[in-house]
Structure formats: structure tokens, C-alpha cells
Amino acid sequence: MQELFYEAIAVLSKRAGPWVVVIIARIVTTGFFIFSPRRVGVSIRFYRALFPGRGRFFPLWCAWRQYHNFSYVFLDRLWVQESAGLSYTSEGWEHLQEAQEKGAGGILLMSHLGNWEIAAHLLKKRNHEMNLLLYMGVKQKDQIEHIQKQSLSQGGIKVIGIDQDGGSPFAIIEGLRMLKEGGFVSMTGDVLWNREQRVVPVRFLRHKVNLPEAPHILALLSGTPIFIFFAFRVGRRNYHFKISGPRYVRASSRSQRGEATLRSAQEYAHLLETALYQSPLEWYHFEPFLGPQIPDPPS
Secondary structure: OHHHHHHHHHHHHHHHOHHHHHHHHHHHHHHHHHHOHHHHHHHHHHHHHHOOOOOOOHHHHHHHHHHHHOHHHHHHHHHOOOOOOOEEEEEOHHHHHHHHHOOOOEEEEEOOEEOHHHHHHHHHHHOOOOOEEEEEEOOOOOHHHHHHHHHHHHOOOEEEEEOOOOOOOHHHHHHHHHHHOOOEEEEEOOOOOOOOOOEEEEEEOOEEEEEEOHHHHHHHHHOOOEEEEEEEEEEOOEEEEEEOOOEOOOOOOHHHHHHHHHHHHHHHHHHHHHHHHHOHHHEOOOOOOOOOEOOOOOO
16 A cells, blocks of 8 residues: 555656645655654654753754655655756765775765665765665565665665564675675664664763664674765755765774774764754654663763
């Protein structure tokens, strides 16, 4: 049913114009906002932590804008397939170019701040020779995610779905192989795919947050760098990419691996926090994220 609905939206967009998609998507997101109080409550708690000094209703307004901004995700999925497509500017693109020229590859550490899916499409369009593997969490019976995976695969991007049971151990081996061959592996740094997944606890917005250990362990095992990547929507059909310089996860002994992955995860959390203040209404993480509060260290 979801797949048929999505296909119908695509047809309407071509015949009546993209404004139809925006209107329908906003009606749907308004429905979610009104009839999903638990999820809205998650967003309100998040924005209270992000803006602790603002008024009582400001976090609610942020959540409302967050939901409606999310409607553009569907529109941009359609636009990215068109010949005119989407345009973008970038900071730090030279870091990826240099790694590719050296045959080194790396891990693109994405997040649910901005649109990682559009970023993957545009990366491949800009550089057809880039070998890109994308790890993607898969929920059972979610047809929209099936459409996402199909679209990415058609764009020349290799996609490995990780289900809620943890997936196959060969999935990480496939990522190591891609990195050893000088390719790039894209992973989200802010979402846990399943309850059994190994985590790294970090400090984020004065709260404890558990981040996935996998990207940092993969960087450690492969010896390849992490590039922290944000993709922001900055206007109609226009994105801005921000790519950090290479960050290596190194440990001189097995006993120091935990400290090395913690340091890497905390660096990512710090950059994610900084980026959130720049574009707070593009936070598209609708599951509980913040853990218990962490008191500020004594001055």
C-alpha cells in the first residue's frame, strides 16, 4: 500500500507539479504531528535540551517546523531523479577527492541531521567512478525503505540492509573489503539498528547518548579515515554539504581500542551538536535519542 501511494505521488508530481507533493506531504505530516503525541513528545524533549533558555512553547514550535520540513524529503527524492535534479555547494569536498586519488577510501559518517539519502545520490552523480557502499537500517514490512534501497541501487550505490535482528556478520566484512579496495563506506553515526548492537556512550547536549560503535571500529580495523558528512537543505532544489577532514581511529594495543573508539565517537557528537545549532529544524531523528542528563563538570 505504501509503495502504491508513493508511486501515485510521483505520477501526480509529473502531471500537476511538485506543489501537489508538498501539499499532500504536509497533510500527512500534520496528521502524524496531531495523532502521534509520543513521537512529538520526543521532539519536544530534544528541543528543550537544544534550547534550554527559550520559552515554554518554543520547543513545540520547533517540533511543528521539524515535521513540516521533513515533507521536503519526499519531494527531493523525486527531484533528484530528474535531469535538472538538485544543485549543491560544498565545504571539504577536496578531502574526499584526495582520498580517492590516493586510493585510500574512507568512511562517510552521516547523520539524521539533514538528508543523507540525497547526499549519497549527489555524491555518485558528481563522481561516477566513486565506489560507494551504504549501510542502511531496515524495518520489517517498511515498503518506503524498500523504495529508498531500490532507488539508491539504481543510482550505482551498493546498499546493505541491516535488519532489527542484527544482520549477517558478513555485512561488516563487505565493508572492510570495500575500504581495502579504496572505496567509500557510508554509515549513520546517530542511529542504533538493533538492541544487541554495541554502543559507545558519549556526552551530547548535557545528556548521555549511546552511539553505534560500528563506524569507529570499522575505521580502526581498516586503518581508513572517517569523514564526518552533513547535507543541509538550503533552498528550493539546493543543498549544502559540509565534510570534515580525515579523522583516524588508532590504538597501539587491543586494550586501548575502547578509549580510541570513545574519543572518535565523542568528536562526532561534538560536531553533530555544533551542526544542530546551525540547522536545528532539519533534525529528522524521531525516535528517543537523549538519555539521562549529565551534570556540568565543576568549574
